[in-house]
Structures are given as structure tokens and as C-alpha cells.
Amino acid sequence: MSAILSAEALNDFIAPSVACIKPVESLPPPPPPSNDLTVAREDTLPAAQTAQTAAQISLTDCLACSGCVTSSEAVLVQLQSHTEVLNSLEQYPNRRFLAVVSPQTRAALAVALGMREKEAGNIVSRLLTTVGFEAVVDEGVFWGVEHWFASREVMEEASTDGPKKPILASSCPGFICYLESTHPELIPHLSALKSPQAIAGTFLKALLIGEGKAKSPEDVYVVGVMPCFDKKLEGARGELTSSAWRDESSEETPVRDIDCVITTRELLSLAEIKGINVRSLSREPVPTPQLSTDPTIQAFLSVATTNPQNTGTSGGNLSAILRSLLQQHPEATLQIQQGRNIDTVDYLLSSASGDVIAKFTRCYGFRNIQNLVRRLKPTRPKALPQFGKKPAAPAAGRRAVKRAGEARDERQVYVEVMACPGGCTNGGGQIKYDDEVLWKELGLEKWGSQRELLAKVDEAYFSSDEGEKGEEGEVRKVLDAWIRITGVAEEKLVKTTYRKVANDIGGRLGEKEVLEIASRTGGGW
């Protein structure tokens, strides 16, 4: 959740040192120089022997533990930042640096810099190639890949009555983390597809290796520029590394598909550190260098194919699926039902006879996710508790204890879930309306409210140039060429897995332990 997982929320009530179990695993001590046993008093021990090696916690450790959200945040901020990108550029001059820039980032920058979305995109490309990137690719092109597979996944599932229904979109890393740690029983509902960012990582690394431009995944460094802090968590997932698609016999250390993720805001900080005034950069397009000898792939990577007018603020899976369903069933009609707030909308697909055959839902923001999750969870199996002064005899009219808001709709086939209210244009990594330092730097007044700023960003986002409409089946051609060049199976490019993450939400720790933690951190009751 961006609201929870943001750098501002670093000082948590549960101090990481209390809840984090990882630091106890300090590195093993170096082997003793000889087998001679000596007896020493503590105060005579040489300092070097008593000094403990500092514990190393990686972001992956934190994701696997989730004892505390905050320790993973701290590491996340530390390990994936604009300074980390600059350090890597300096440290690995022989690697090929590629960037994948989200359309939402371009829209936010267009507002901040007072220019058109396309110009903002060109400036981002100019900035990144100036600091040492070889190529900057629009994340939007991978939306097309995602749409292609998402439509197929939903159609396959809709035709069965499988337990997966409804499928929940898997492109929001905040939602994935929340589900894995808090509602793991709903993991089967998650779409098996990687997010566009993750697909981009695999696509580009495998491509350059296949083209002979790199030897191993380590030789290519892919940076995502995203509207979202949680994309950093996604980038660090163990599931999204080269081990998922490299030849099993290879003995390489797994390398992340996306090496580092920075936010829209951090991109501006990067420019600042390098002393580059972004507004003075040329607004002319930067030609995409040759990344593939295959003309289909080269064209695919060079031209934006997204069409924001049709996609909504968050990648557009839902509308792509709807479009493809309507194409296949021209007799069907679409009815849009606004929910109780702007972030919940139902799309009802009706047959010619007027029966609703499928329901699609857009569900953005934590409050709406709560209602969604509650509806999907199975009814509590437990028996009714005992009441009254004496043991209550079974009485007529008793019901199972209801869970709030529970009413599952069997017709619901797909939900586009995003953690942020307003979707990805309002992501936690975007420029905030009250970021006084930045707005001052840009020579602008800070905004009156996030809502005002978001309206402008959305306007820029939806006003972006219509991408060149890809031909029907273009994605198929691109994928065929990619598979031919890389030798990697399609499944490995687009699919991923999820896992349950243990935690203590809902008081699974004993009361004693919890009270202990509470008293140590000063909260008490």
C-alpha cells in the first residue's frame, strides 16, 4: 500500500529491532587459525575476536519475513534509489544500462515541468542517456503484452467454473504484498501474469543475451522508473530473477530481472545530483538504438503502442479484456455501474437477451480492497460462540457468524485491483502536491491539494499522443521472434508465482509476547 509503504512512514511504532528476527543471524565467524585451545579471560580477549560482524539483512529477507513492514522499507529505500543507480553506472561501466519508464511518470513530469507528455518523455530519455543509459524503453509497450495474455487468461477461466474466479489483477505490487502476508488464502485468485515491469526485465535481458550483446543477465542492468514505491519490492522478489528463465544447468547466481526501481520523484533527484537542469534539456525525441536485429522487435521497442485514452490510469488490463471480449461477442452489451465512490466501478457484460454474463470490477484504494477481500473470503467455519449466563442451549434461528460485507458475486470474473486511490497516476512515488522543496525548485507554488494535482496529472496522462495502433496479432509476432532469438519459453516470460508470507496480523503471537513487545516500545495500551 503506498500510503503505508512510503519512505515517510519510516519511524514505526514497532521498532524493527524488536520485531525483526533476522539480525540474530550474524555472519559466521571466520574459522580459527589453529586448533590450539587457549583459555582467556574476557578482558584479555583481543578486540578483533569479540567484535561481532554486522548483521546483513537484505530486502529479500524482509520480504520473506514481513515481521515488520518498516525494516523492509528502510532496506528498500537504501538498496534501490537514484544514488544506487548512479553508483552502479560508475561501478560497472561495461554493463548495458536500460531504463523502462512508466507512462504515469511521464504524465507527472509533464505537469511538473509544464510541457506536453510526449516532451516530458523525451526529456526523460535525454536525461537517462546523458547519464549513461544505452536505451530508454516505454513501459507501455509491455502493457500490450500483458493485455494479450490477460484477455486469454480471463477467457479461459470464464469458460470454466474454476476456483480462480474472479481473477485479481497482479500488476500492483502493494496489493500482492498485502495479499501474501494478510490474506494468503486468496492467492489462488491472483492472475498468474507478471506485471509489465517484470515482463520488461525478462524480455530485455534475455533479448540482449540472445542477440549476443550480453553474456549473462548480470551484463544488463535494467532500471524501472515507476510511479510507485512498492515496485521496488516487486523488483526484489526472488521469483523475478534470472533463475526463473535461465538454463537450469547454468550455475550463475540469480540476478534480478529489474535491477533497481526508482520513483518519478527520485528521477528528479537524480538529475539534481548530476547537476542537470531537466528543463534545459532538448525536447526532441531520442532515437532508440538498435536493441534487436529483428525488425519486429526493434519496432516494438521503439514505438509507444499504448493508447491511454482506452486504458484507465493503471495499465488498462480491464479495458483491454473488455474490448477483446466485446470483439468476440459483438452481440453483447456493456453496462457501467458506478459504485459507492469513484474508485469502485462495475462493468456488466450482458448477452443479447439481457442476462448479465460477466462482471468486471475496478477496485482501487485500500478501503475498497477491504470490501473486496471480505467478500472473497470463505465464511467463517467456526461454531457460534457461547453466550449468556449459562451455557446456551441450541436455539432456533441461529446463524453462522457473518463476516462484514460478505456477499460473493458468482458472475464476477475479473477485478482490476490497485492499492492507490485513483490508481497508478496517483502512485506513492509520484510528485506530491505539498513537496515544497521540489515545487520551489521548479519555481512553482505547491498545490492546494493532492486532488487538484492529480486532476492535472490525469489530464496529461489522458492527453498523451495516441500510440501507433499495433496490428492485430502484433504481440504474437513479437513474442514469436523473441522466443526464436532467446530460446526462452513464453511461460517463463509472462508468468510468475506467489507465496504465503507468515506474520502476526490478527494476534497469532501469544498475548504475553505482544505485551512484551508493546512495553518495550513504550506503547502499552
Place this chain on the structure above:
Amino acid sequence: MPLQKLASVSAHTDRIWQCAPHPTLPLLATASGDKSSRIISLLTYNTLSTIDGGHKRSIRSVAWKPNTRGESVLASGSFDATAGIWRRYEDDSGAATGGEYNDEEDEEWRFAVVLDGHESEIKSVAWSAGGSFLATCSRDKSVWVWEELDDDNFETVAVMQEHTQDVKCVTWHPEEILLASASYDDTIRLYREDLDDWVCCTLLEGHESTVWCITFEPLTTPNYDAKRGARLASCSDDKTVRIWTRVGQSGVGAGQGAGAPPSILRGAPVEENWTCSAILPKAHDRSIYSISWSPRTGRIASCGGDGKIVIYEEDKTSAPGAMEVDGDAKAEQGSKAWKIVAELKGAHGVYEINNVAWSKRYDKDKRGEDDEIIVSVGDDGNVNIWAVE
């Protein structure tokens, strides 16, 4: 003005966190560390029933839903991170018999709904004045608003995450849809619905430590001033009780710059200005955990870690009017208007007192319809009933 103990009900074996008098019936509900809630008759001071089995850890807070007909509805908030909704049919005889049940079937409390979603201990639950919204707050630093769409069907309508620490208490304005929350981050925040989302409209800073409890001024107090609107009282670990008053009217965007151009995007401005209008005389040596504002006399009662119950009264003639003075002068004048009228040490022996609540007096010795009692609950597991002589 002495406090006379009318009864002491040994209700729980573990500490009692909080108690809530029923809005219309002679009933009191408790919230205890023993994972149960007890319903106590305020006619006879007997325990009528035990509500348990619904929560896996301490019940920290209970609240009666107002404006219910033919049934009583109790919300419970627990350290197990869930809130529960409990129901029991009531008939008119309930008022007369003090909730002594004639029929065993009717006696039953039904655990109707589990509200889950919070990620950590729930610290407080509160129903809005009309009963249409339920607010919960938690150690996970968030404040949630729930709406009952139809019977037992609750939806999350808002999750506010402005507080930077554990949220200790939530309470609603007596007539407006205005929610207040108090936190371990030493602040109080007020929230309103803005277009279709809930937003924080005021941040009240002033307390120097945890704000434990907040309560709005009831509309029926003798000193209630409709022009001024209901004031807010707060108590804190800094050993003070403060009174906060709204400056300017609701919805007149006191927080917006006057020169700001009107914007259709902004909607009606929701920011409000509240100011500390009084600090009550100091009487506690330790944390003040709870305050209650009497709807009959306008007196405020406080209790805390020092085992004291203190009662304050506001002199109407010396209290400042709605708009007369401003700023510090007003706060100083406001503070002078409040006097301590009663102070009782060791009200629960050596134990800390977690909660006090004013209630209408129902027992056989009551002195008229306007007579009232103070109920206090503490770490000793006792419910003590006090009359103000």
C-alpha cells in the same frame, strides 16, 4: 462535594478497560482483559449477562449503537484486531425491569458480524450520533469508518492513516458527521466526508504526550452554546485536560487562503480551525486515561493512573462567549471558568482507573429523573458506582 459509593460490582477477574452506559436502557456494558464483556443492570447493580467467545484477546472497547428499536446493538473492539457486532432483542419491559429477562430465549446475545481488516489491536470503537457509521481505531495507526448498508452488511467506507502512532480513541460529534481521533503521537485529528472520500480536516496540537481520551460536549449541557457548537474535551499522559473550540463556522474553509481562487475541483472546503480554549485545573499526578462530559450538568469527570476521580464544573458567567476574545487571552479566561468541585483519591484502592462515565441514575434511591451517577472501572476488575452529593 463528596462522592458517595453506591455500589461496587466485582465484574471481572481481569482489568476492565472501559464501560458504556446504554443510551436509553438501565444497562452498562464493560470491556475487559478477560476477553469478555458483561452487561450490568443500573437498576439493581447486578450482572445480567456475559458476552464472550467472540474475541481471542482482550476486549478493549465497547459502544452501544444509538437509535435502535426493539433491539440492543453493542459493538466491541478487541486486541485480536477485530470488532464485533452483538445483538439482543429488547422489548419495552426491558426499561422497566432493568434488563431482567423473562424469557430465556430472549436473553441471548447474538454475535452477528465480525469486522476484520485492522492489522493490529483495536483500541476504541464509536458509533456516529445517528448510528449510521461505526468508527474503529488501532495500534496499526489507522482510523476506519464502517457503514451498515443493510442488516449486518458492513462496508469499509474510509481508512485514514494520518496519525504517525498508535490511535487510542475515536469519538463522533453529537450532531454533525464529524469524527475525532486521539493518538500516541500526542495529537488529535478531526475528519469529515469530502466528496466521496473522508479527509482529515483539522490537526489539534498542544498536548505534550499521548492523548488518551476525547469526548465532545453533549448538546444538552447547561453551558452549551449553539452558536459556538459542541466543544471537544481531551485528556492526556501530560496530566492535563484541554477544551477545544471551533473558530469560525464549519465548512467556511478557515484553512484556505482568502485569496485562493475558487475551484470546482476542490469542492466545498473542509478544513476547520479549532483552538484550545481552556486547560482545566491540574489535579492528577499521573496519566489521565479517561474523561466524561455530563449531558445533564455539564460537569466533566476525569480519572487516571493515580487512582483519582476528579470532577470539574464550568462557571457560565465567567466563561468566554463564542467569539468575544481570541487566542491566549481567551484560553486563559476559559481556563479560569473551570473549578474542581470534587476529588476522590483511591477510588479503586491501589489500582489504576481506566475509564469513567456519567450515566442517568436508575436505582430505587434516585432523586428525581435528572439524578445522575458516575461509573468507574479499573485494573481491579471492579465497576464502582458513585453518586455526587
